[in-house]
Amino acid sequence: MESTEKILEVNHLKKYFKSGKGTLKAVDDVSFFIRKGETLGIVGESGCGKTTCGRTCIGIYDRTAGEVLYKGKDVHKLKGREKKAFTKEVQIIFQDPYSSLDPKMKVGDIIAEGLRAHQLCSSKEEERQRVHQLLETVGLNSEHATRYVHEFSGGQRQRIGIARALALEPDFIVCDEPISALDVSIQAQIVNLLIRLQKEKGLTYLFIAHDLSMVKHISNRVAVMYLGTIAEITDAKALYQKPLHPYTQALLSAIPIPDPKVEEEKQRIKLNGELPSPIDPPAGCRFRNRCRYATERCAKERPELREIEPNHFVACHLYDQ
Ligand code: SF4
DSSP: OOOSOEEEEEEEEEEEEEETTEEEEEEEEEEEEEETTOEEEEEOOTTSSHHHHHHHHTTSSOOSEEEEEETTEEGGGOOHHHHHHHHHHEEEEOSOTTTSSOTTSBHHHHHHHHHHHTTOOSSHHHHHHHHHHHHHHTTOOGGGGGSBGGGSOHHHHHHHHHHHHHTTOOSEEEEESTTTTSOHHHHHHHHHHHHHHHHHHTOEEEEEESSHHHHHHHOSEEEEEETTEEEEEEEHHHHHHSOOSHHHHHHHHTSOOSSHHHHHHSOOOOOOSOOOOTTSOOSSSTTGGGOTTOOHHHHHOOOOOEEEETTEEEOOGGGOO
């Protein structure tokens, strides 16, 4: 159940990487929050910084500037017992179930790893039962515990990844493109599983994806990222019904509509050019070289993310008074 309590608060977060070619500004001044029990979707093209943002939020990467507060505590300053509790409460499900699960380990051992690290079972038998229970929770069965990862399909492997994350009874899970590597027919099954688990266990999700279609079904709110910044963030319904940022409008116009008549009449907004490099992003609005509404001002001033309608935040000069 969604509440008003904020489980995660991200304030002016920056994450830069130094490379031979210069400084890659993967996340460049991003602020948002996630309420307990909700799903915030983060969407954008590959290279927009969404995965780096998710990983910096849970301390996999150190930050360059800004802060991330989890239950009010600075994620990057946690130490000792608090850090251990954080690594139990906060989990991640990776994009690629093929490379994120150790092929040399039995599935039961993969799932039990976290249980052992946090000493959550008092006997081997308790651990075995817990692993079987977790496999059943994600739609697999106890016999799967003694098999190896290569014996499973992509969808089943992602279920194993979810069971591994659930083993520690987390409160918050970063789902880092968990369906992108799967067949379209399997994607909905995994999304439905994540929705069911959220309801049953009161989980909070940060759900990262590269297109807006599947995010719609799972997210309460959606943030659209473009070149290290947030272009728009609002309730999922408002975003799909009335996108305000020109980039969101273009992304949404690219989603196919099942009705052929509506699809034929729909106006597709073509994005000009490629996503510029985050090492040398355009001055002013980062979207300006692809935006059909760009003006001289857009080349000079970076638009701030502002509340244009209640709970609807947009970074675009078009909406300035
Ligand atoms: Fe387009 Fe200007 Fe708005 Fe950027 S600020 S999205 S360039 S109109």
